[in-house]
Amino acid sequence: ISLTCISSECRSFYELRRHIELLLLLLLALSAVAGQARYSIPEEQAEGSFVGNIARDLGLDVTRLISGKARIITKGGRQYVDLNKDKGILVIKERIDREELCGKTTPCSFSFEVILENPIQLYRVTVEVTDINDNSPSFPKDEIILKIAESVASGTRFSLESADDADVGFNDIQRYGLKPSDHFKVEVQNQSDGGRFVEMVLQNPLDREKEETHSLVLIASDGGEPRRSGTVRIHITVLDANDNAPVCSQPVYKAEVKENSPEGTVITTVSANDADKGANGEVTYSIAHVVKETKQLFEVNVQTGEIKVAGKLDFEKSKTYQLNVQASDHGGYSDTCKVVIQITDENDNVPTIQLMSFSNSISEDSPPGTTIAVLNVDDEDSDGNGAVKCSINSDVPFKIESSLTGYYTIVTEDFLDRESNPEYNLTITVSDQGSPPLSSSKNINVKVSDVNDSPPKFDHSEYTKTVAENNSPGLSVFTVSANDADWGQNARVSYFLQERDINGLAVSSLVSVNSDTGVIHAVKSFDYEQIKWFEFNVTVRDAGSPPLSSVATVKIVVQDQNDNPPQVLYPVQTGGSLVAEMVPRSADVGYLVTKVVAVDVDSGQNAWLSYKLQKATDRALFEVGLQNGEIRTIRQVTDKDAVKQRLTVIVEDNGQPSRSATVIVNVAVADSFPEVLSEFTELTHDKEYNDNLTFYLVFALAVVSFLFITCLVVIISVKIYRWRQSRILYHSNLPVIPYYPPRYSDTLGSATLPHVYNYEVCRTTDSRKSDVKYILKWFYFRVHSTSLDLSKAHSLCIHKKTNKQQQQQPQKNKKNKKLALW
Template sequence: MQWLLCFCLSWNKTGAEIRYTVPEELSLGSVVGNIAKDLGLEVSEISFREMRIASVAGKQYFSVDLGKGELVVSDRIDRESHCGQSASCLLPLEVIIENPLQLHRVEVDIQDINDNAPHFQSSERTLKIAESTAPGMRFSLESAQDPDVGDNSLKSYTLSKNEHFSLEIKDQDDGRKVPELCLEKALDRENKARHQLLLTALDGGSPVRSGTSQIIIIVLDNNDNNPIFKHPLNKVSLNENTPQGTSFLKVEANDLDDGPNGEIEYSFGDHTAQSVKALFEIDPKTGEMYLKGTLDYESTPSYRIEIIAQDKGMPEMEGQCNVQIDVIDVNDNSPQISLTSKPSPVRENAPKGTVVALISARDPDSGDNGKVTLQIPPSYPFTLEPSISSHYALVTNGVLDRETFPEYSIEITATDAGSPPLTSKKTIPVRILDVNDNPPRFPDTAYTVYVNENNTPGYIICSVSALDMDFGDNAKISYSILDSKVQDVSVSSYIYINSDNGSIYSMHSFDYEKLKVFQIQVQAKDRGSPSLSSNVTVHVFILDQNDNAPAVIYPSTVMGSVSHQKMPRSAKAGHLTTKISAVDADSGHNAWISYRLVEATDSSLFSVNLYTGEVRTKRAVSEQDDSSQRLLIEIQDNGEPVQSATVTVNILLEDGLHEPISDFRQKTAEPSKRNSKITFYLIISLASVSVLSLLTFLILVVKCVRNSRSSSSCCIRRADSDGYKNPNRNLQLQLNTDGPIKYVEVLGGDMLSQSQSFRSCLSPVSEFSDFTLVKPSSTTDFQDMINVLDASLPDSTWTFESQQVSID
């Protein structure tokens, strides 16, 4: 290209920045500058250090010739597409050099060349000028466009010669030049009806480039007749549901002129509202009117539109008429329901006829289409009573119950009298206010609570909870204990209840051996006015803990810590030497007693039965055995933790002790009167045992069949004065004929209060038999029992007691 011979490549370096200046449209491969030299690098370095170009603009216009170190053009550069009309056009580049990493900024200034000629958007423009136009009138012409800048941009216009027209240039504020055509001499259509001009645009480049546009002037005839409508007022009626696109009227006007002066175009008047133009349209050629929107009688029942008929003369002439459009109402609006007053909450005991809300209904339609009636379903305890025009009162009409329906959503239906009728619905919420008409209710008819004895005071026994179906204060419940007696003491001394949450606490520690069961009455009372309440019974059962050690009944240690017994040396293996008897004030497993020989002078001579406490010889006594044998026997219960007691028995082995009865009789000889007394007691005891045995047998048969319990224990219960069964009424019976000792024991008692014991003891080694009656006493007063037995029986009298059989 020729311009390549006249451009110069220049660069400058300021700090770390290099700038090159090049013209646009350089051919591919053109050298911009020696980038390696300008950066102070050897050609050999740029390949080793991997020099590359990164374009900030996005498109890669340049690259590096690694063999020469030159920056060359790699893509076509069009300044106009890249920078537009901007006076300055810089392309920023980044030169990246590796090993070590360096970054340099390079800018390439793209210079404009005159590569674009001025051009017009349209190659031809037609102007219509009436022959009556006065000289001096100006007509704007189209401006030419030139994308180049500077001297290469658009500079001037020229117009071909014509005696009627001249060209004037008008400078705009933004620097543009706008050509204007000026009428220098009046036109005469009859002389020349058409003029043709050539407008040329020139730029300031070298060489100069240009563009042209042809201007055609058509001289128009004068228009001296107005269009006239046949009817100055046109009336028409339309249903408001008329479909869009319906043609409903055609207006017509006449113009006496010929040609364009007689051609008429119809339109709406200049002052026609946009809302009307959105609903209607008119065909500009035929004058036929169409509906293009949706009519709404309720919004606008009629329209009055001005229609203009304008001819195409120069100047244009026009005529006008009016069109009146009346909209006919149809039932196209549903009734509207509104609340005149906000619904008031209603108490559930409100009488019939109580006003809840005022409701109004309206329909924007006219005539029967606007007459509205309201209805509600009959299932609601409400009704609608007509008030003044289009107003209703919503009143109560039935029994209200907040607990069943705390709130009603009343659906009101409004129906107009149109054909077909239209309906609408509205839901009104009505809240029911609570009245204290429900007492608190406990979920259970009674509560059963089990508490360990020896509990910590303040221990929470249980919690009771009642439910009140009412609301607010009417449903707030406080709990209290109704005063009653437990063992002649107020129940409030035993327990305490939290009035807010119904938690019941013990006031002190319970003792199972003194109190086994009691009941309390809890009252739940709401805070309504008047308040309502209900009661529930709480049965509290005290559970036994192993807090009593076994008490030794025989041999008694009241007179000393050691019991002395005698036994002949002639005793054989299995000889019953003595029997240890103990009782435990606890119950159940805690009262099961076992016996164990802890220490013995000769452990091979004696043994203790684990369950009966019988002390027997394991072998025959020999002459080598010591004459004095000491046994330490431990009695344990079956509780957790285990409680125990010990008893020491000294057994004296004597020769020639063959008749223990006569020997015993010598030691304990009593008058014959005492023997007679004991015999009498024995007879009574045996008779009582017989009767009680028969009664016990019958009761056991009945109760064991019912309860399917083990054969060793059955329960008999009788109703006490408190109205519920007392499971602690016991009858204990044991008859043993094993060995040389005969004994029977009958125990009966109320575990809640007192117990009775009847014991009859027979021994062949005793000169007499003894019957002991233990008066009613507390089950825990074992020391008194021991004293009674000890006073009636000497140490040599053997009394045996087997494991008790409980009869409930």
């Protein structure tokens, strides 16, 4: 077996690998300081296998990973690694095939970002996937057929299809072997671009006559543990002599082609010449010594040597390709030329936007500079085609800032106000600098969460409402309304009364307010005569934290109703006395007898009073002034007129409906008191009868009480004893006649009684008790007597005394007397 070592220094391979690992560890330490972490794991690890302690390597606490909602963000690809936040470690999420992930690229790694919130932190993690020897070398074909002229000299080289091993490094193909090795040996040629191709070298001349065919086995072995290998069988047919090999016009061809060029696009043409003639001079072209993926992208015309595009070229996958074009004649001779194809970039990739972190809600009291989103922008094109510019719409209070390469943050530029704008629609636009430029956009919606910064406001700062008095308690007066520009709980308002005293009463005893609806109710019935209006304050308060409030002033005006009848002030009506106005028989027409004085506690037209004569003993003798209540004679008094005149005067107000009061005015038409006394004596007897009746009723009640309350027997006996004694002392009654002449000015020119009279009463000695009182400036004659019997009186003298003014008046002026009978 012939073995060839591919590495120039196989013995120093392990030493070189050790140096590379030390360098990687140094780079990993530097990246951790910069907010990055790097790990290395072998491929094909089982799910859940440990990758690294990310919390320790990034200097983070496990609680920070949990509170920050740490998560892994990948850019569109598969997620091979998962984060265990409870332990702060990275573990394998799914099986990793290094060959599927990176192909031949070394070192093979993938990156992702670990992002945390509150505050937002971003860490980049790179995981290198090391190769294991899990793939065997393989040849493109199971069998290679060669035709070699017998005249080929020793040392002639024959290109063979090289094997392919998906592994890399030491696990890749390290050597080739050929057996049997009687005539040929195998050599591996290294190219400047790192590629390799296998050649079979003739060691001993061939003799077709001795051996027309040869069967060989080409073995490709890698350097892994355990070692893997692949084989291909070579069938050689020895031909007759063809002593000239094709020669390429130039050893290296260089060409350029745009990516995404359509299939069939001619890239370049290779050519070769063969000095032989005939069939031995005909040259055919083929692509040899390239990997399978390259062969799928390009094709060569067998006859002309034109190299055309056969697949989709992508600059982002590979920028250059190297083809080995083999020119062969029919005699088995060949030559190989190199074709280097440069792929030029086209602006064929639209920039992409990926949200790494986004808060769709932000508080309106957030200060400027608050981050709401972190995004990653990427363009797979190169140079100007891959240079991107990111922006957002200008009509929002946000701006975009660049943080890391390819990363942008969206932050607030100004203070927010939810009441002015509750949400914002942001359009993120990213464009490259290609020609024509390509762009993409992404829309996000940011809602502004409410803060209790707006106090509730009443529709009016002052309210005035008129309420009719005598309203029913609980009456809904009216509604105050307030609005709060905030939202939700911060906009829910409640209404309250501010306590204060109104005429000594708490405002809550007059009105109440519904805390939810703002409806103001009357707690009690209002009385205009007690309170005509009152003011109070209503506070509206929202349910925010802290709550905000405002105050409105409410004025309730009580509207008067005709709920009070007129009250007669004069003449005074008493239950135990009879008042009489004296009119002399000489009174002329229009003589002022007296004046009815009344008031109404209502107001306005409800208090306008009118006086009417309802009943009279003689309607033709007296009249009542409609507006002033004055009682005057309407004709001359004559001797035929009765002494006792009874007038019923009704006083009405002007309300709707009207209310009234009546007063009885007794008028005595006489010139002397004896005449008056004789006329009114029978009234006193009725009074005595009424008094006795009342006494008997009280006595009957006392007797009934005695039956039920035996403990009061002694007290009742004493009262009966005292009552019997009083019967002995007081066996007769005489009415008492006080005199109340008012002093009126004669508005019609005829005087009434503008004088002052005093009277003296003389009584007999057998009167048991007497009391005479004289009051100046009034005709007041009061005889308080418990018993007065006219039949037993020897004399009753009334002496008239006049003052100086009376002496100057003519004797013909009659005296007006007012009698009170008790």
